[in-house]
Amino acid sequence: MTQRTEPLFDADTVAKAQDLIGRYPQSRSALLPMLHLVQSVQGHVSQEGIDFCARQLDLSEAEVSAVVTFYTMYKRRPCGEHLVSVCTNTLCAALGGDAIYQQLSEYLGVGHEETAGEPGEPGSVMLEHAECLAACDLAPVLQVNYEYYDKQTPESALELVKALQSGEKPAPSRGAPLTDFKGVELQLAGFFPEDEQTLRSQVDGPSQAVETLQGAKMAADRGWTAPVMEDVPLPEVEAK
Numbered sequence: 001m002t003q004r005t006e007p008l009f010d011a012d013t014v015a016k017a018q019d020l021i022g023r024y025p026q027s028r029s030a031l032l033p034m035l036h037l038v039q040s041v042q043g044h045v046s047q048e049g050i051d052f053c054a055r056q057l058d059l060s061e062a063e064v065s066a067v068v069t070f071y072t073m074y075k076r077r078p079c080g081e082h083l084v085s086v087c088t089n090t091l092c093a094a095l096g097g098d099a100i101y102q103q104l105s106e107y108l109g110v111g112h113e114e115t116a117g118e119p120g121e122p123g124s125v126m127l128e129h130a131e132c133l134a135a136c137d138l139a140p141v142l143q144v145n146y147e148y149y150d151k152q153t154p155e156s157a158l159e160l161v162k163a164l165q166s167g168e169k170p171a172p173s174r175g176a177p178l179t180d181f182k183g184v185e186l187q188l189a190g191f192f193p194e195d196e197q198t199l200r201s202q203v204d205g206p207s208q209a210v211e212t213l214q215g216a217k218m219a220a221d222r223g224w225t226a227p228v229m230e231d232v233p234l235p236e237v238e239a240k
């Protein structure tokens with residue numbers, strides 16, 4: 001295994017990459033978090049980032065590129081300080097998601113995966129369409145750096161983006177406080193700079209919305225229970 005300090009990726013990043021490798025029985029399993037680590041340094045995955053992962057993991061550049069281009073969370077173009085993901089999947093679109101995206105796109109003067117402002121600089125914002133963000137009961141939703149902002153309107157979304165541009169970090173509807181794209185990428189890589197207590201309090205923060213639990217509450221109030229499932233044995237799976 002080659003361990004080397006890159007000009008772009010310093011000794012600390014190399015040490016974190018090696019730490020990630022040590023968490024898995026097979027080194028190649030560390031690729032996904034390592035790509036997030038690369039984004040925490042660069043704000044996107046450049047060719048240098050691909051080369052870095054390939055060298056750390058003894059993979060070919062083609063193998064790393066295939067993964068980078070498959071997952072939408074890996075950005076090939078430099079990202080802004082903040083990533084704004086507007087859900088334009090069916091339910092959100094019908095309830096205003098398309099109008100929100102349109103409003104932000106016109107205001108920022110950018111399209112999908114384009115950044116308004118100098119990428120990485122304070123106040124810069126990358127805009128993107130997102131597929132269903134798994135919060136349809138709170139539609140239309142958007143995320144900033146993967147934190148949720150529920151029940152948005154074109155007006156509230158515009159206000160949010162203007163606040164981001166002026167350096168504010170409005171509190172998400174639920175979950176952890178807002179950071180920035182590079183900061184959240186470091187978390188996704190599995191590194192948490194906060195102390196243990198702060199981290200726990202953020203992770204344990206309120207993450208459920210009243211709407212999400214409405215069905216369970218109605219069932220409990222009315223004494224409804226799910227039908228008992230028969231214990232059916234699983235079919236034999238042919239050995240590979």
Ligand code: FES
Binds near residue numbers: 091093132134139140
């Ligand atoms: S369609 Fe937008 S969260 Fe599901």
